[in-house]
Amino acid sequence: MAEFLTDTDFEKYRSLIYNESGIHFSNSNRSILESRLRERLRSAKTESLTEYYEMINRDPEEMKVLLDSVTTNLTRFFRNTAHFQTLEYYVIPDLVAEKRKRNETRLRVWSAGCSTGEEPYSVAMMLRDLVPPDIAIEVIGSDISLKSLMIGKEGFYPENRVVGVPEKYMELYLEKKNGGYQVRDEIRNLVKFDYHNLKNDSGLRGLDLVFCRNVLIYFDEPAQKSAVNRFWDAMNSHSYLFIGHSESLFGMNTQFEFLKTDWACIYRKFLTFT
Incomplete structure (x- = not known):
């Protein structure tokens, strides 16, 4: 044969x-x-x-x-508790303080490689809960999988897919229906889904927060570095990058600063102007 x-x-x-x-x-x-x-x-x-x-x-x-x-579309709501603790207790308070200092009224997030949407919705829920209402929230979820993006746009998940959502967010932002849960419009309206291949520039700029978790592991080193450099170009001068817990920028010679918080290790872009 x-x-x-x-x-x-x-x-x-x-x-x-x-x-x-x-x-x-x-x-x-x-x-x-x-x-x-x-x-x-x-x-x-x-x-x-x-x-x-x-x-x-x-x-x-x-x-x-x-x-x-x-592509492998493995995800879940509030995946990696330590990352969301870092987001809640360190990153969001810092970004809100920075917005106040600069008199800015918009906070922009990119979930790159968002799969079926659980990650951007999780981030949107936490931001909606913790960011003052006078600061507008914009979350962009992108992926190379059109099938996954359609699920994300629909915002409906079977009951076994919402395991891990904190109880208060279940009550506030998810509606039980048809044997599963529908993300309420209050959250869905904060998230925009779009097709994007990380091989290319997204065209996004002015991002305060980028999530790209468990995606870079599928790239070789040159492709990883190119993607990370494009993240840098897309991000604000005071912003944060979350990558997978098994991923690292060590040895990649990027401009991001390694940051160890009480909960998890992340990266930040921190430029000061004199």
Whole structure:
């Protein structure tokens, strides 16, 4: 029986995926790529990897579908308690004080690689609860997965997906219906979802807070550094970056400052002007 994904095919596809998204497939996760390609060939009604390769190169929409299929969309509400403790007890009070000092009335957040929306909604709930009402809140959730973004926009989650939401937020911001929970409009209206490939500049600027957790692990070092540098360009002179607890910027020679709080380690951009 002929091998489905030959070494030549593997190199060809992983190079294409890397060039399009920054996602790196090593030999150890070759089987994941193979299973995803099998699924796409069945859906696209083609049996040839060569034919499918030609298809995705001429059809940008099919390319998006392929990139969607090779991403891992694992998330949950208020994931990593220590990060949200840092947000609640350190970052939000500091950002509010900075807004007051500068007479600014908007706080902007980007959840990069937001998957099905639990992270941006979690952040929005906490901000809505803790930020004074005269400071406007704007949360942008972006992802490379169109299917995940549609779930996020809908804002409806099965009961087993809302485990971890603090009780007060369950009562304030989630409505029980149809065997699950609907995020109330008060929170949904704070969050805008949009397709974005972290390989490219988002066009966002003036961000006070960026969450990009458990995404950089899928990139190799050059792609990681490029993404992190684009975060820097998008962020305010006084702002914070949250990455996954298993991720680190050490050795990457970035401009971000490492910050160890009482709850978790994060990064900040802190520029002073004289």
